[in-house]
Amino acid sequence: MKYMQTGGFQNQVLMRMTILFTLLFLTGFWVSNFAMFFAKMGLTPDSVQAYYLGSEQNFTLARPYQSMLEVSHAHLPMMAMVVLLLTHLLIFAPYTFRTKVTFISSSFLLAFANEAAGWLVRFVHPGFAWLKIGAFVGFQATLAFLLIGLSVFLLKSQPRNGARRPQPNSDHDRAHTPDVIRTPV
Numbered sequence: 001m002k003y004m005q006t007g008g009f010q011n012q013v014l015m016r017m018t019i020l021f022t023l024l025f026l027t028g029f030w031v032s033n034f035a036m037f038f039a040k041m042g043l044t045p046d047s048v049q050a051y052y053l054g055s056e057q058n059f060t061l062a063r064p065y066q067s068m069l070e071v072s073h074a075h076l077p078m079m080a081m082v083v084l085l086l087t088h089l090l091i092f093a094p095y096t097f098r099t100k101v102t103f104i105s106s107s108f109l110l111a112f113a114n115e116a117a118g119w120l121v122r123f124v125h126p127g128f129a130w131l132k133i134g135a136f137v138g139f140q141a142t143l144a145f146l147l148i149g150l151s152v153f154l155l156k157s158q159p160r161n162g163a164r165r166p167q168p169n170s171d172h173d174r175a176h177t178p179d180v181i182r183t184p185v
Contacts, residue, residue: 016154019089023151026082030143037136045129052122052129063122072115079111086146093153103142110139 041047054062087104095103117132 016157020151020154022085023147023154026086026143027147029082030140030147033140033143043133043137045126045133048121048129048132049126052118053126063118068119068122072119075115079115083107083111086143086150089150090146093150095149103145106138107142107146110135110142114139 041051050058050060052063054060087107090100090103093100113131113135117128117135120128121132
């Protein structure tokens, strides 16, 4: 991360490439979030309640505790890592302090609220369906901002101090190749 903090990533083509590919994969994650949500429910409280509480009309049962526990067990660390990565990169992007604080805190809070809302609908009160919808939409919006904002930042960033970007197989790359890998000719 020192390359992000000092701006050195701008001269590191491979660093920028790996971060951009990571953002591409996370964009796929963002799209699949929509697909999974709408495959199970919609943006109406009735559809959220039917998913978590079951529906006589559709002959579905309420979500069992163990099933919800297994989903949360996988979602909580995964969401923490995704949000940590994106918000950590946001720290080095050229946004105001207020924007950074807003998106860092809202990303974590909305991700947690999105996960907690299903439990609240199922075991506390059906009225928490509105929280599920709001947290989902809000979290998806913050993810979209982070993905797009960071991608634009990386694509627009230029090498600092007039430094030229190293070319593959350049003397720069050969000079930084460990001796173990180099073989005499």
